[in-house]
Amino acid sequence: MTAGTVIMSLVAVTFQLLLLVGGGRAVDTTTNCKLTSEIQKERDALKLLEPLTNKMFSVVEKTADDKTYTYDFQVCGDVGGMKGAGLVQKDGTKTVIIGSYNSTQAIHGSDWVMLIYGDGEKYDKHCSGENRRAIVMISCDRNTAASDLQVVLENRERDKDCFYLFELDTSAVCPALPSKLSVGSILILTAVCCFAAYLIGGFLYMRLVVGAKGVEQFPHYAFWSEIGNLSADGCDFVCRSRGNRREPHTHTAVATEAPEEEPEERDDHLLPM
Template sequence: MLLSVRIITPLFVLLAGVQAKRNTDNCKLISSSESEKNALVLLEPLTNQSFTVKGQQQEAYSYIFQVCGDAGGLKNAGLVQKDDKDDKLVPIGIYTKTRAIKGSDWILLIYEGGENYDTHCSKEPRKAMIMISCNENAKNDFSVVLEDNQKPDDCYYLFELDTNVLCQKIPSKLSGGSIFLIVVFSCLAVYLTGGFLYQRLVVGAKGVEQFPNYAFWSQIGNLSADGCDFVCRSRGNREEPPTYRGVATEPLGEEPEERDDHLLPM
């Protein structure tokens, strides 16, 4: 039992590693820097796709491009030139010699090590440069720009690929409370503007009476005070009780005058 566990565990680890492998790992970078590796990872959604474009002007060629894949089915070829007459494939660049330069919203993918030129460019290997740019409205539009081969060395083919894959999705930074406040203030602005125009143009109000529902808002303070008085204060008899019991609260009437004339000696 213990032996079987020791055998099965490495198999699971191996299978997990195979599943985690990306198609862009097929590209072999000439200088394996982290920035170039990160640039290739961003192109993962474009793998397993073939992009084809006709050559410029009267060229009887087509160009086939794949991201870290066999273009036209040709082994290790990332970009090939196809002769439309006899379907001959010429590798312009191979993905086992790749460079990737990343910008803010673009990646320049370079395939080197293509088939050597026959006569010009000092018979050096061909090289393909593909400028992959962000375009929200594009659907992977592939086009050929030029073949710069009128010089002794460092010749190259230049292509463009417009795609929305490289367009960064900026997440909304507004919270639920912020959205609520925006809605409230928007409704308030509509209420004030619409009410003002109605009072001025339809009713013909002037001055502060142009304010919508002016009569109501002018009384809002008194209404609030009445509500607070009703809720927070006692509604019982507020008359102060007398200090001493038994003493009438009504004012005393005038006492009748007592006469003492009968006490005088006659």
């Protein structure tokens, strides 16, 4: 097995893992919404709602005259299989399209998105017979992924510009929190990540390319096995001043007793008799 083959295999495995982890998030479902005016700011506001796509939100409302309505809402998706229907109202067996995602507006604030679906079915007796319109106020709530849909009001007591108003809380539109990591923490995390990449990459290289076994699979094993001795030598070199050390002077022991006097040599025999 050559080094090039090993590298290509690792790249392929990594790509497959990324696909599995991503879970299809690469597809932007909000592109299904057709804006009334293709403005980049509105398209960016829609992208914030990507975590809410492919989910159905429903709410049941009971009016003062004992009528019960069920509202179903979906972000840039067909409600109940009805093409283009973004928000519908159900009254028993009757279903009315309140708003279509084929006529969308999206307004983005600091921590909210106002989603407007227009081109709903026409009113029968109200609002001069104009098309219905649904407004969903989506606000920031960091404690929930998506709350239940709530009905605020239906404003139809006017000649035109009538609308249904709903609200929904989600963490998807919350602004990013500023990082609380210090420069030192970031450097430490970077160093740890680099060291982990070094260990994993070196282990794979030694095992798959070099064919090492056992502890020899550890990258630069000979160096790391001597790291303790090298550290001790370095500490000894830095902390101990061998060159300036002087040997203590040696002194010859001095005898405390007086030397024994040799007996005086007798020379009487040399005198003439």
